[in-house]
Amino acid sequence: MSLKVAFQGERGAFSEQAGYAFFGDKMSAVPLPTFEDVFKYVKNGRVDFGIIPIENSLYGSIHQNYDLLRKYNVFIVGEVKLRIKHYLLANYGVKLSDVRKIYSHPQALAQCEDFLKKLRNVEIIPVYDTAGSAKMIKEKKILDGAAIAGKQAGIYYGLKILKAGIENHRKNFTRFLILSRKKIIAKENPKTSIIFVTKNIPGALYTALGVFARRRINLLKIESRPIIGQPWNYMFYLDFEGSVADKVCSDALRELNELANYYKFLGTYEKGREVG
Amino acid sequence: MSLKVAFQGERGAFSEQAGYAFFGDKMSAVPLPTFEDVFKYVKNGRVDFGIIPIENSLYGSIHQNYDLLRKYNVFIVGEVKLRIKHYLLANYGVKLSDVRKIYSHPQALAQCEDFLKKLRNVEIIPVYDTAGSAKMIKEKKILDGAAIAGKQAGIYYGLKILKAGIENHRKNFTRFLILSRKKIIAKENPKTSIIFVTKNIPGALYTALGVFARRRINLLKIESRPIIGQPWNYMFYLDFEGSVADKVCSDALRELNELANYYKFLGTYEKGREVG
Structure with missing residues (x-):
């Protein structure tokens, strides 16, 4: 049985790689043009x-996806923390000394700056996508150039690894969320994500967080996003340890719901392992 | 006497417009290529x-500038909340019915989608910058096209307003911060910005916010950013009402400093008016 899994980007994208880390060989990849398409599908x-992707450990949150989690009624049912490891990829037969041009997304190029600085007589060319740069050197049969992308892109486009692990920071992870239209409450090592808006009174956020602190529920992340049409007012996205199926957490959420002007449950899912 | 004021972007940018709203005619505009250049200067x-710019009321925080506030030792000494009003600008002699091409930054084009949808036989062309699109139609003497940009761009490049206020959302504000190498503590209507990192223990954020709640200090914004090299740990940027010159606030900050692993004072400045 295969599971259709949608992601934004070209085949070979880091999102696809994270998907395989989570679903294994059961995954059938469905690449789509935009994040919103993924939510719609x-x-x-x-x-x-x-x-x-929801967050990178160097660059922070991917806000568009926070906003889409509010907009669409889908549930978070899993998490993957993928180590972002960059590979210099080329067509078979191309040696590192042949490379005169290196293509990748500007952020990937920036993440490999230390490696790139050491090269002589090489032109750095920004393109729209990491996996897209691998696709391009394959399709155009480029023999004097290389692409910087993830391992999955090398596998998918049949490219040779000229050099592995060329990123500056080893502690570069992207956290991905698995989405489903059905609510599935994880039992193992659960964490829970919610959205809430406090009443507009002093101390409201402190009071809201007290709901968790008094029950010794450990907060993992808080993220604020603007409320459209109400400048300088914010909604909060909260991740905490525990499951809605546990009484202590469901009590906390009931109390929060009473305090809040808006509340949305996003999911209880197993905390992601670090992979890749 | 003129004040040299640096900003990122082309002459006529919204940042320049916000600068004039704050400094008036004393301002002498210094346009620079990047935000980091502004901090360096x-x-x-x-x-x-x-x-x-630090935050937009529809799109949220500009994270790069949050990170630069931590990196550079400069102080926040003022704030402006600029209403983002978009203008359709063209060379003199061009009528709305002559316009076949409209140029602007993709975000500005998205913000004017309702207006653009009503036009017939017009090609929408994304360019790198709003003020840059105004500059281009002026320099290239384009007579069948128009640019979408702010009022300041129209003034600077001597363009005619074909249509004013073509944005979808009227409650679209960008909040700007004024930076100085010298600390200047505002007396009127003060707010204060700080950065802190809590100890890595459950309830640490709640305890930190309690420092303010117990003193009835009103929090205005909390923003979390990743700590580089420590995946899934965060630093917090906090804005609150009051001045470091007031005993109640300085007591709170002293207590927070004792609780925190890292603390940085960014500034006490007058709350910005909404302008433009």
């Missing part, structure tokens, strides 16, 4: 699951 | 002040 049942 | 005393 999950919502409409055109795929079994979606996978989206 | 302020730090090195090559300009009197810098102005940077």
